[in-house]
Amino acid sequence: MSSDVAMALRGRSVLCIRPRHVGPALAGSVVGALVEADLRHVADIASALSTYARLGGVPTIFVADPSTARVLGDDARLAGCPVLVRPLAPGAIEAALGTLPDAVERPLAGGVSAAILALTDAFADVSAGRPIAVAPFAPASRVFVSALKVAADADETLASFVADIERHHSPTLRHSLSVAMNAALFGLHLGLGRGELALVVEAALLHDIGKAIVPLEVLDKPGRLDAEELVAVRAHPSEGERLLRNASHPVAPEILRVVRHHHEYLDGSGYPDGLKADGIPDMVRLMTVVDIFTALVEDRPYKTPMPQAQAVAILRSMTHDGKLDPAIVSRFVEMIEERG
Ligand SMILES: [Fe+2]
Ligand SMILES: [Fe+2]
Numbered sequence: 001m002s003s004d005v006a007m008a009l010r011g012r013s014v015l016c017i018r019p020r021h022v023g024p025a026l027a028g029s030v031v032g033a034l035v036e037a038d039l040r041h042v043a044d045i046a047s048a049l050s051t052y053a054r055l056g057g058v059p060t061i062f063v064a065d066p067s068t069a070r071v072l073g074d075d076a077r078l079a080g081c082p083v084l085v086r087p088l089a090p091g092a093i094e095a096a097l098g099t100l101p102d103a104v105e106r107p108l109a110g111g112v113s114a115a116i117l118a119l120t121d122a123f124a125d126v127s128a129g130r131p132i133a134v135a136p137f138a139p140a141s142r143v144f145v146s147a148l149k150v151a152a153d154a155d156e157t158l159a160s161f162v163a164d165i166e167r168h169h170s171p172t173l174r175h176s177l178s179v180a181m182n183a184a185l186f187g188l189h190l191g192l193g194r195g196e197l198a199l200v201v202e203a204a205l206l207h208d209i210g211k212a213i214v215p216l217e218v219l220d221k222p223g224r225l226d227a228e229e230l231v232a233v234r235a236h237p238s239e240g241e242r243l244l245r246n247a248s249h250p251v252a253p254e255i256l257r258v259v260r261h262h263h264e265y266l267d268g269s270g271y272p273d274g275l276k277a278d279g280i281p282d283m284v285r286l287m288t289v290v291d292i293f294t295a296l297v298e299d300r301p302y303k304t305p306m307p308q309a310q311a312v313a314i315l316r317s318m319t320h321d322g323k324l325d326p327a328i329v330s331r332f333v334e335m336i337e338e339r340g
Contacts, residue, residue, distance in 0.1 A: 111147020210240025
């Protein structure tokens, strides 16, 4: 523990522990946690959030260096918890204790914020012509899954997860986060393990990354696209794959396939490669169904959200036409109907 933190905590009963030793047993035996973390980079934030998730909802205060402000801004909060910036003012910890959010909100907000930061940085990398920093996506996806597992058990908490997503201003980011949420809920419904769920979430977060090079006025255009605009939009799967092949770190082949092929249909009528059923892996089929449904029911600048029943009818008719996997659609519809 740093000396300033030790000073601030003087007189309290304190257990000092390394983040990797934090586990559920500890969470039950402490009244609060103070996490010293380097929060300058998205990967650091994701790992601080993962410590926080393992604390299981214990009221937490983060302590970070002043350079943290670059990422989180002044008066920052992480997962809804206060972030105190060094040097600690006298009484800062006492004051922060008074602003801790209630238990329900915290793990949920954390789950979405790591993914939002990773996506925001990835889009910024593309606009600046830098290789995409993909390293933060894996930890961000694990945090997302942990938070969603908590949220999925209660409608009310799931609604707050959705609200965290909808607060984001960019429609493409909101869409990617919503696809990640629906894919994770579907994965939970199918009984996938934590590792598979995290991979599905990572693929979902990145599936439309190629849209980072499509001009916003085309992406958000109300009404029909002309031929040239259509070509630009339809390039996003192959451009996304290209961007990820040139990313800062290697990207899992399952994820690259989702990115390139999520607009393919089993009958060969999709793009970019017109793959047919045998060429389309299960994870891609799953993402295609989740992506179509999510796009139909979400709010976009050029359309109002479609009622779920109507979106389900469209999935069914596309399945009837031989485009979507009937087994996947039927399990997905089952989940939608169970959840209402
Ligand atoms: Fe797409
Ligand atoms: Fe999409």
